[in-house]
Amino acid sequence: MAMVSSPRGGPYALPFRSPPVDQVYVEERAVALGKRSIKKETKVAGLRLAVRMMDLTTLEGKDSPGKVRSLCAKALRPLDTDPTIGPVGAVCVYPNMVPVAVEALKGSGVHVASVATAFPSGLSPLPIKLEDVRRAVDFGADEIDMVIDRGAMLSGEYARVYDEIAQTKEACGAAHLKVILETGELGTYDTVRHASDIAMAAGADFIKTSTGKITPAATPAVTLVMLEAIRDFFYATGRRIGMKPAGGIRTAKQALHYLVIVKETLGDAWLTPDLFRFGASTLLNDVLMQLEKERTGAYQGQDYFSKD
Amino acid sequence: MNSELDATPAASLAVATQAELQTPAPTERRRLRVQKTYKMFAGGQFIRSESGRYFQVTDVSGATTGEAENIPLASRKDGRDAVKIAHGAWAGWSGKTAYNRGQILYRLGEVMEARAAELAHDLHRSLGLSGDLARAEVEASIDRVLSFAGWSDKFQALLCSSNPVAGPHFNFSVPEPMGVVATLAPRRPSLLGLVSAILPALVAGNTCVVLASEEDPRTALSFCECVATSDVPAGVLNVLTGKASEVAPHLARHQEVAALDLWTEDDALARQLEELAVGTVKRVRRRTPSTIDFSSSSLESLATIERFVEMKTVWHPVGV
Amino acid sequence: MSMTHDPPKAAVPALDFGAAWTYAPAPEATDHVKIKPRHELFIDGSWQAPRSGRYFDSISPSSEAKLTEVAEASEADVDAAVSAARRAYEQVWSRMKPLERGKYIYRIARRIQEKARELAVAESLDGGKPIKESRDVDIPLAAAHFFYYAGWADKLDHAFPGSNPRPLGVAGQVIPWNFPLLMAAWKIAPALACGNTVVLKPAETTPLTALMLAEIFREVDLPPGVVNIITGAGATGAALVRHPGVDKVAFTGSTAVGKQIQKSLAGSRKKLTLELGGKAANIVFADAPIDQAIEGIIGGIFFNQGHVCCAGSRLLVEESVHDLVVRKLKDRMATLRLGDPLDKNTDVGAINSRMQLEKIRELVAAGEQEGAERFSAPCPLPPRGFWFPPTIFTNVSLSHRIAREEIFGPVLSILTFRTPEEALEKANNTFYGLSAGIWTDKGAKLFWMANRLRAGVVWGNTYNKFDPTSPFGGYKESGFGREGGKAGLLPYLEVNG
Structure with missing residues (x-):
């Protein structure tokens, strides 16, 4: 792999070559971490943390102000019977829905994340993608979830991938930048690792697995690969980059598995919504059901939890 | 075999006499025969014992009946030197392609065929084998060499395996040579026994230090001349002559010997060598020549080679 | 780390694996595992008190608590076990149709799977290894090993065509304490598949699962004497390998003990397999x-x-x-x-x-x-x-x-x-x-x-992977002979050539 150099330059030098990733062993390790037995107080603490790490997401063509307001209400008070649970980390919407979310979440500390850069494909001219970002930030989004140009990544135009991220970062201003790699389209863990390295070098605050529009989305193994990239970046620079697995995480058990992976790969510092988020639309209720099960001892029914 | 031996001295004598008749007529000036100095074979060279010692073997048949010849009496140090040479030759021999090793061993067969009369003559005068029997043993030996030459690039395919492990791994086992094999060659048959003992080890890529038949060291040394004039690399086969009981214990203890191949009737010696082999956990193979039918094709079987290989198993993940 | 240490150099950022989210204890339940207070010798299909009259304790290395006491086999006990194995070899096992032999071995594999949970708990109690390893590695692999070799019993002629493969007789097997049940499986399964009978001695610190395996042999109606399990320390093992009624010796353990065994067998013409130490x-x-x-x-x-x-x-x-x-x-x-x-x-x-x-x-x-x-x-x-x-x-x-x-x-x-x-x-x-x-x-x-x-x-690009189909064994002083795969049959067979 060639050294990527940007005409504009970036804040950090890319590694000369991203290290290879062995598929079998990384998947084995991810499975092994899933075998941690998380019980009782550990489970409750983990699930409460998972709620606060959630980017509650709606990214549908039929999204409307009413839907977004309802989602924001859930974000602020996930469980009507227990005010100590939540709020979630952020609400994630399309740019046009940002003003609604900003209004609904005002003063709560819950972040408003917007997808941008011609989400989900990213296949629009760069100026349009950058304008997409600027508008979302103008609307009040304080987190931008961009997509990389996977076609560029797969055809070896690494400098272009780097540049687009660097320019997007510039367009974000004070907003945090999450870079979606869309790992389900990258084909190999090697490419995921390479894209992670490029994104971090180009200025990403978070790296994120998926748009949620492609299968496979987040998996424990691909998340582990990205966390290992974050670890190497931290070793080299001392900077802590955040991680956001998104898509396909539906159960409390899965969420705890991810938390174990984070804990045992990057340690305590990353066990915070500032550095780890779940991108999910249906995960929250399962987590709440498990929390209530732990509290009451009774298995819970879906009708007792609001489906916002 | 012994009974046949006893039954045939007259016939063999007759053959030898025929041979003598083909020499210049008695009326002409009789030419003095040039005697051969028998030497051991190590590192591709014919050497005397470093000790300067020798022992005598006497011709039991033919025109030279009663003649004694000096044979080097190998010492402990000859054994040590031979192991060093064999160890040094091992990387080259085992590193050759199997096809190449096969061709070299085939070449050995060719050279033996060309020297068949000489080998038969040695058997005749050393052990008293009749001409027919001697020739038969030489022919069987040549054929055995050819059979093993053919095994060179085939046994691997029969001994190896692709192992269907329950997981995302490619796993296979392959035979590899052991290293230096120290061989106590059968006393009898001195040539066919020698060939039967060493070819399985050699074809598998091992190098050998052999203690030749004490009873008939000469045929073994003539065989070495075939080896020397074929393309067998120096040091691959090293043949010492002398007393097994003197040299073999040092081979059994030598740390660079990987395996012992003991073709002997001597239980006490075998036991001693097996005990000494423990020092480096040598592989010990034991055969009792008197119980073996050397004409049997089972001595050309895959199992004979399997005795001189290590199985190596390699794992690798299958992924992208 | 202690607070008294020097702070890390400022230039080197450090990860902190502290107490931010600690895992609560998650102990495996033990109530379904019944460990008998005393274990006799398993000879000729029944539990026999040791002729020595002596017993020794097996303790749990994680608590030093006594788990059970185990019979110490003397030379007379070894002799009884070898005799039982000889009778079973001559009268039953070597005469049995190979497929029938295989069926017994399949039964053993299945029973191990059924009892996997209790075997895993016993293995971790007795040997100290983490339950996740005994549960995910030792016990499943032990069952798999029996299952694999069961299928070879009637296919030996295919493994060694033209070589007339035939059993050796009585195998005396001595195994170590690091993988107690798994090593028993590695030893017993190929021996039985090839038509031999067995006297096995587990390590003195970890006899429990081998004795539970003996109970499984009873449950599957394995003919008496086909496998005998005798407990004891080094002297018992030495008596077993030296016993003249033993035709084949297989040992896994240290290179030092392996050498003693090789030496004691010199001149005996017993076939020997050694799986010894390593420094990989x-x-x-x-x-x-x-x-x-x-x-x-x-x-x-x-x-x-x-x-x-x-x-x-x-x-x-x-x-x-x-x-x-x-x-x-x-x-x-x-x-x-x-x-x-x-x-x-x-x-x-x-x-x-x-x-x-x-x-x-x-x-x-x-x-x-x-x-x-x-x-x-x-x-x-x-x-x-x-x-x-x-x-x-x-x-x-x-x-x-x-x-x-x-x-x-x-x-x-x-x-x-x-x-x-x-x-x-x-x-x-x-x-x-x-x-x-x-x-x-x-x-x-x-x-x-x-x-x-x-x-x-x-x-x-991997390490410490094991599988019944994959031959395992060493070069040099790590021993000779292979266990696992087709190559694992050869140490238990006589072949022509």
């Missing part, structure tokens, strides 16, 4: 998938507390990535959880015995004395039981004892190399030859190394 090189090239290599190094040396003959106990790292690898290893070691073997989250269990713990301590002290630099995982050790923290040594030279001797504990010696030739030379510079690991992304280099490493098992 685990070789990491700069172009390796480093993060996966770290997992392979960790698993290679800390799996089963390093009580593994094929443990990757010598790490050879390409000099250019040495610092990175060591740093990652230390971070990874900080996440290892040492403690109660029955806790499902335990990664490193108890050292098997006090004697073994002392041996580990002695060699570690030698490493420190010889100038190697020690780092031990910052995990607290329980107050009772035998424990040693996962430990690595840097600055190790080939001449150090910790680079040459088998420690058989959770202790890794790290050396460096610069070129593949140097890696190969260092890897092969040992009188052992059981296993090796190679980590590189370059296929040609991997096979170049694999071809030249003098070791019976070579793991490329």
